[in-house]
Amino acid sequence: MLRKTILPTIFIFLVYGFWVSPDFKVISAGIAVFLFGMLFLEQGFEAFTGGLLETILQRTTSSIWKSLGFGIVSTSLMQSSSLVSVITISFLGAGLIDLAAGIGIIFGANLGTTTGAWLIAGLGMKVKISAYAMPMLVFGIVLVFQKSKSLKGIGYILAGLGFLFLGIHFMKEGFEAFRDTIDLTRFAVSGYGGILLFTLLGVAATVIMQSSHATLVIIITALATQQITYENGLALAIGANVGTTITAILGSMSSNIQGKRLAGAHLIFNMVTGAIAIAFIYQLVQLVDVVSAMLGIAGDNYTLKLAVFHTIFNLIGILAMLPFTKRLEHFLLRAMPQKEITLDKPIYLNDSSLELADVALEAVHKETIHLYDNAYDIISHGMSLHRHDIESEKNLEELDSGKAMTIDIQGEYEKGIKGLYGEIIEFISKANSGMTPEQVNEMFQLRSAGQNIVKAIKHTQHMHENLSFYITSDNKHMKEEYNILRFRLGSILRRLDELRGSAGELTDAIRLEAVEVETDEHEVELREKIHQYIREDKITSEMATSLINDASFAYNISKNLVQMGLTLFVGGDKELKETMTSLDDDDDMGEKLSS
Numbered sequence: 001m002l003r004k005t006i007l008p009t010i011f012i013f014l015v016y017g018f019w020v021s022p023d024f025k026v027i028s029a030g031i032a033v034f035l036f037g038m039l040f041l042e043q044g045f046e047a048f049t050g051g052l053l054e055t056i057l058q059r060t061t062s063s064i065w066k067s068l069g070f071g072i073v074s075t076s077l078m079q080s081s082s083l084v085s086v087i088t089i090s091f092l093g094a095g096l097i098d099l100a101a102g103i104g105i106i107f108g109a110n111l112g113t114t115t116g117a118w119l120i121a122g123l124g125m126k127v128k129i130s131a132y133a134m135p136m137l138v139f140g141i142v143l144v145f146q147k148s149k150s151l152k153g154i155g156y157i158l159a160g161l162g163f164l165f166l167g168i169h170f171m172k173e174g175f176e177a178f179r180d181t182i183d184l185t186r187f188a189v190s191g192y193g194g195i196l197l198f199t200l201l202g203v204a205a206t207v208i209m210q211s212s213h214a215t216l217v218i219i220i221t222a223l224a225t226q227q228i229t230y231e232n233g234l235a236l237a238i239g240a241n242v243g244t245t246i247t248a249i250l251g252s253m254s255s256n257i258q259g260k261r262l263a264g265a266h267l268i269f270n271m272v273t274g275a276i277a278i279a280f281i282y283q284l285v286q287l288v289d290v291v292s293a294m295l296g297i298a299g300d301n302y303t304l305k306l307a308v309f310h311t312i313f314n315l316i317g318i319l320a321m322l323p324f325t326k327r328l329e330h331f332l333l334r335a336m337p338q339k340e341i342t343l344d345k346p347i348y349l350n351d352s353s354l355e356l357a358d359v360a361l362e363a364v365h366k367e368t369i370h371l372y373d374n375a376y377d378i379i380s381h382g383m384s385l386h387r388h389d390i391e392s393e394k395n396l397e398e399l400d401s402g403k404a405m406t407i408d409i410q411g412e413y414e415k416g417i418k419g420l421y422g423e424i425i426e427f428i429s430k431a432n433s434g435m436t437p438e439q440v441n442e443m444f445q446l447r448s449a450g451q452n453i454v455k456a457i458k459h460t461q462h463m464h465e466n467l468s469f470y471i472t473s474d475n476k477h478m479k480e481e482y483n484i485l486r487f488r489l490g491s492i493l494r495r496l497d498e499l500r501g502s503a504g505e506l507t508d509a510i511r512l513e514a515v516e517v518e519t520d521e522h523e524v525e526l527r528e529k530i531h532q533y534i535r536e537d538k539i540t541s542e543m544a545t546s547l548i549n550d551a552s553f554a555y556n557i558s559k560n561l562v563q564m565g566l567t568l569f570v571g572g573d574k575e576l577k578e579t580m581t582s583l584d585d586d587d588d589m590g591e592k593l594s595s
Helices: 002-020 022-046 052-059 064-078 081-093 099-112 114-124 130-144 149-181 191-209 212-224 230-243 245-252 257-279 281-294 302-335 351-355 357-382 409-431 437-470 476-501 506-535 541-570 574-594
Strands: none
Touching: 002 022, 022 149, 022 212, 064 081, 064 099, 064 302, 081 099, 081 257, 099 114, 099 257, 099 302, 114 302, 130 149, 191 212, 191 230, 191 257, 212 230, 212 302, 230 245, 230 257, 230 281, 230 302, 245 257, 257 281, 257 302, 281 302, 351 357, 351 409, 357 409, 357 437, 357 476, 357 541, 409 437, 437 476, 437 541, 476 506, 476 541, 506 541
16 A cells, blocks of 8 residues: 555655756756666676676675675675665575675675765765766767677666766756755754754655665755755765665565565664664764864865765774674574475575576576475385485395385375476576576576476376385285385485585496496396296286386486486586586497497
């Protein structure tokens, strides 16, 4: 209901402002152009997040100080804490970083965003930046229409900067004209009442525009044209800092519980920082005067002093919150507990993971492993084997009780596999747009891995009834052959566990591929034995038919599991995968030469 009323209210307010003052149109147009530039700038930086940013993020978030540094540097470069927040939420949702690292990045992003205030106050108010905007727009738009992803990215960044500069120019012109018609200083309120009022106005403006940079531009231009008092400008900056959390909150709505926790951390940090700044604002003003004097900033240069204030109170917020990072993490874990996830619900797939190709790939990879974990129990129980026995180091034949396990494979498939696999397929379909050919191929392999898992369950279902019957049969030959089938499949599951735990070591991968050769050999041996059993009247023709069919199902399960394992547990290691491919090529060449 609230969302439905916000947009009409904004439109009514704008129409009224346009009608009351022509100068308001110039200011509003400046804000619109500035925000449009922010969109272009974010689009440009996203063009370079297909590998480099992800690699840097994973390597620089191993400690709270590294995470903090990454947040500062990345936000200073991108000039968008919102973009960094959304990217961080997507990585957290995909399980690439933990909550503590995400909190550190958010802390750093708040300090990094203050560089925007310095650029606007130091450059935007002294230089006629509209002169630089025009060539940036021209070159930027030309590059946007190029086919190269990198050139497009550079084009979006140049055009974004051009629109940012142009927007600042329009707002500055609008406020200067505004000063001749309406004097906003008449509405200034002194004391803590005014500070609280203008803080709320700063929150509202940033929530509406979803950009603290845009709010800061308005504050700085209004200060430069003496439309608001210095004290009220500081309060607006505090409000903008709190209001900027709206982007992270909106971004977390499509993320999982981890993303929502990070948005909560962002809100808590900014509110605590804002509360500290309001409580000690007059002491901070004195500190700003001291620091400004040390930096050679004139006492009446309120625009640069605002940038100093913005930096100081964010730095104080970080210093105040850093010792309580672990407590904040524990609080969020308790306040926002992980809901018990049913087997058929995805853990890693969410809309925020679609923003970046590498994140989407990692999310699908983790979700397919989740699918395999669900399938593991179905396949092992379908073979009347316990998972803990397979995962142990003991001989499966010695542990076997010889009793058939009861399992509703179709029911378990409907509950734990079908819906989850469908979610993976749907997510892959959405994620494929904008990917490189290599990424599309990798996604195709992950989809094939999921398909192999589903096929393995279907084949397990086909042979389950006969297997359950014959492993307790009085015919020792049928009992022996069916036990061999199930123990071989249990052995494959065990080898997959070893490969998964070894992070894709070459020896384990070769051992897994050797299973295919062993499976082929066993199938040939079994056919010969079946013919011998029939000739010697040890089994009936009906038994032989069942054994032949079920041996084929077991053979397909083996193939499906091996191919799935090579994709999920070897596919991520490119060097290992290339080695395995070269070995396969050598084997193929050897077969051709021998033939």
